[in-house]
Structures are given as structure tokens and as C-alpha cells.
Amino acid sequence: AQKVTQAQTEISVVEKEDVTLDCVYETRDTTYYLFWYKQPPSGELVFLIRRNSFDEQNEISGRYSWNFQKSTSSFNFTITASQVVDSAVYFCALKSMDSGNTPLVFGKGTRLSVIA
């Protein structure tokens, strides 16, 4: 079975602090994809990144960076110099590919509040 765990339910930081959102996944498949989505108060989920299981290279996009480690089954997300606009619920998700038509499995989300 596939599972995604986001142990941090809520995080509160002061603007300009760095913050890391944790994501741990479980799957027996060798081929899979990992995703991060942002859900601002408006409700619409915004796609942030996709990473496949064969690519452990870390990625940086502006103030966002992602650390993928297969050895610990983790795909953590760091926001550098956080801003109030980063306040949202962030979801990590897993799509296993070996088993065919398996759906995207989401973690329960981490609510990030950035205080000015």
C-alpha cells in the first residue's frame, strides 16, 4: 500500500525565517513520482514540483528547494526567507507507477502560517 505522512500538522514562523516541511512516503514500487502542492486560502491546489524515483537530484526554484532522499523515503520542502504570501496548506503526494491505475495519494497536509 502507498502512504504519505506529513507529521507536522501546523507550523508558524516569523517572516524571513527559513522553514522545512517534512514528507515521508511508503511504497513498494520501484517507479513512482512525488509531488508538492500548495493550497492557499482560496482553496485551489497549486502544483509546485514533481520528482521521479530515479532522480534524487535536489532542486531549487527561487526561495523553494526540495530534498529527495530515497534512503530515508523522504521528500522535504524548504522555504527560504519565508513571506506572508507563503501562508497556505502544503500537501505532499505520491503516485506509484508499477501497479497500473493507482491514484495519487496525498498526505494530510501541513498548515504554514507566516507572521509579519
Add this chain to the structure above:
Amino acid sequence: EAGVTQSPTHLIKTRGQQATLRCSPISGHTSVYWYQQALGLGLQFLLWYDEGEERNRGNFPPRFSGRQFPNYSSELNVNALELEDSALYLCASSLVLGSEQYFGPGTRLTVT
């Protein structure tokens, strides 16, 4: 390029009634997914359609059903509404299997 669109934005129904929610995917996307996001329960996978066929469904009763039309738009029907069906229903589309899903703004269903 237009994103995923959903209608209506809000829907208020009475217990026992039926609700119909609609979704139009991004142009060129053939897969459509439906999720339920109830308060405090995260995103629960409901249904997945691809090329007009139902590919998978989540752990929901049969009164949750849907279909995908030849133009790849989709409809979610919820029969015999219950109070606990009150939630944000999100639709997403993707280009190919494994690619990222793009979400619409959702339909907030309230059952009274």
C-alpha cells in the same frame, strides 16, 4: 491557456437530494480526477476517468458516481445526499499517466 474549470462554485442542497458537479479539464488533457476535501479530513480520492472510462474509484459508496464525456469534461453525481457530504469537491486533470495533476478551484457543496 485556460486552467481546469469547475461549476458551480457553491451548491446548497437538502439532505436526500441529488447534486451534480461539473469539470472541464485543461485542453489536451484526457484524464480527470475527483477529490473530496471535507473539513479536517484532507484530500480523499473519489474517481478517475481517462478516455471516457472509469479507471479507479476511491472508498466511497455507490451513490457517488460520474462520467466523462467525449470532450473529456466530466460530471460528478452524488445521490441521496447526507450531511457528511458537505465538503469542497476538487477536480483535476493531467496529460498522461504519472504527470502532474492540475486542479480547478473546486465546488463547495453544503448539505443542510
